[in-house]
Amino acid sequence: MxxxxxxxxxxxxxxxxxxxxxxxxxxxxxxxxxxxxxxxxxxxxxxxxxxxxxxxxxxxxxxxxxxxxxxxxxxxxxxxxxxxxxxxxxxxxxxxxxxxxxxxxxxxxxxxxxxxxxxxxxxxxxxxxxxxxxxxAVHDNRSVCFRPPDDTDHVLLVADETALPAVGGILAWLPAGIRVRAFVEVPDPGDIQDLPTDAHAEVRWIVRGGTPAGSSLLADAVRAARLPAGTPYAWIAGESAMVRAVRRHLVTDRGLDRRRVTFSGYWRRGLSEEDVRSEALASAAA
Ligand SMILES: Cc1cc2nc3c(=O)[nH]c(=O)nc-3n(C[C@H](O)[C@H](O)[C@H](O)COP(=O)(O)OP(=O)(O)OC[C@H]3O[C@@H](n4cnc5c(N)ncnc54)[C@H](O)[C@@H]3O)c2cc1C
Known part of the structure; x- marks a missing residue:
């Protein structure tokens, strides 16, 4: 890789x-x-x-x-x-x-x-x-965040539906042989889709139905999972509260090296992207 x-x-x-x-x-x-x-x-x-x-x-x-x-x-x-x-x-x-x-x-x-x-x-x-x-303008650009270290022997992906397209892109890119566990939360069973990959991937779909987005469903599923031993790389994206909870679990409870965990809040409940951007600009200015 x-x-x-x-x-x-x-x-x-x-x-x-x-x-x-x-x-x-x-x-x-x-x-x-x-x-x-x-x-x-x-x-x-x-x-x-x-x-x-x-x-x-x-x-x-x-x-x-x-x-x-x-x-x-x-x-x-x-x-x-x-x-x-x-x-x-x-x-x-x-x-x-x-x-x-x-x-x-x-x-x-x-x-x-x-x-x-x-x-x-x-x-x-x-x-x-x-x-x-x-x-x-160049292939090697900072808006590609999925960057597993070379010694990675398995990958953990945790995503809601906003990050499902990214999970699809990551799985399409990963080479044959690498082990992947993916946890993907979607609103409806009709959102489950094929995600072609050469990797040895196991995708667990979590259908949230009437549960609000950004709940603890994904964090609970990861918490309950037996993850493979070895040298992991984790990538988490979706609603910000979910991302924080999953990252905290991986780093604090499971002891993953924080440098091997990439995480990104793709949206925040109750705030538009415009609001989130203004908040970030205001805190940078302060
Ligand atoms: C790097 C990155 C990649 C992303 N990739 C994708 C992608 O491929 N596909 C995709 O759909 N989204 C993606 N997103 C998320 C997307 O940018 C946000 O969902 C965005 O807020 C949508 O804009 P909007 O104008 O629809 O809503 P906004 O005007 O930003 O928000 C209006 C209201 O809707 C709520 N809201 C926003 N998104 C959702 C949601 N998904 N479910 C429920 N409520 C929501 C907000 O909390 C707010 O209350 C990505 C975000 C980032 C940072």
Whole structure:
């Protein structure tokens, strides 16, 4: 499992890509797969695994996402000063699959009700709709977080449905022979899907039904599991409270080396991504 070093300076790792919706199809009760294409994506240097991007979406009634001039040195500051009702909606998503030959990428959007602009967009989008991605200009970029150390002999994946696309990308990337235990929580039995892999993978699906997202279901399942002995690498992503609980269990109760645990809060109950970003910026400023 060769991992990489992200040697390129951060500013050079990313660029904007204009893209159009090519196809939309459901891939489960809660997920809709949006295929994006266009000539710009010929240069999209996805690193596979849990490669994430920022997706910029238009508001209803806009023909395309409204963004600051690309040439603007500090585009993010310029973006933040724009009217939130006009500037594009900015959200984080995972590249479920890239097909470089066709200049296409797939993104799986969770339909989590009418609460967020991205989920609403995914519910109404049609082929021809225009979006912009802030994505990788180099394969070795910091938005690939799944980086097992070379001596890893088994992998633990813990994810809710927002991180199911990343689990799919990770399993597709892992080599033959490596042992994987994956715990994936989904809202509905209709969200269970095939996850092709060469790895020796055992996927445990946890259907939460009426239990609210971000509960202790995943942490309880991991706590109750017999994990293989050896040299593990763990990757956890999904609702932030769940991620914290699972990480704490692995590091505190099971004694996993914290450097061998990658974790990422993909969303927080009760807060939009915009709220989470503002909170992070405020605490960085303080
Ligand atoms: C690196 C990374 C990769 C990600 N990859 C994916 C991906 O491939 N697919 C995917 O669907 N999501 C993914 N996410 C999560 C996604 O960015 C968030 O769910 C985002 O909040 C959705 O935006 P929104 O506009 O729909 O809702 P927001 O406007 O951000 O939030 C509105 C309300 O909805 C709630 N909410 C947000 N997401 C959910 C949810 N899934 N279930 C229930 N309530 C929710 C919020 O708590 C808030 O109360 C990823 C996040 C990160 C950081």
């Amino acid at each position: 060769a991992t990489s070093t992200t040697a390129e300076p951060v500013a050079l790792q990313y660029r904007f890509f204009a893209a159009q919706v090519v196809a939309v199809r459901t891939v489960g009760t809660s997920l809709v797969r949006v295929t994006l294409g266009g000539p710009d994506l010929a240069h999209f240097a996805g690193g596979g695994r849990d490669q994430s991007v920022s997706v910029f979406l238009p508001h209803p009634g806009q023909g395309e996402p409204v963004l600051p001039d690309e040439a603007e040195e500090d585009w993010f500051t310029a973006y933040r000063t724009m009217d939130p009702d006009v500037r594009a909606v900015m959200r984080s998503y995972t590249i479920r699959e890239q097909r470089p030959g066709a200049s296409e990428v797939d993104i799986d959007f969770v339909r989590h009700g009418g609460t967020g602009p991205a989920t609403r967009w995914a519910g109404r989008t049609r082929p021809g709709d225009r979006v912009v991605l802030l994505g990788p």
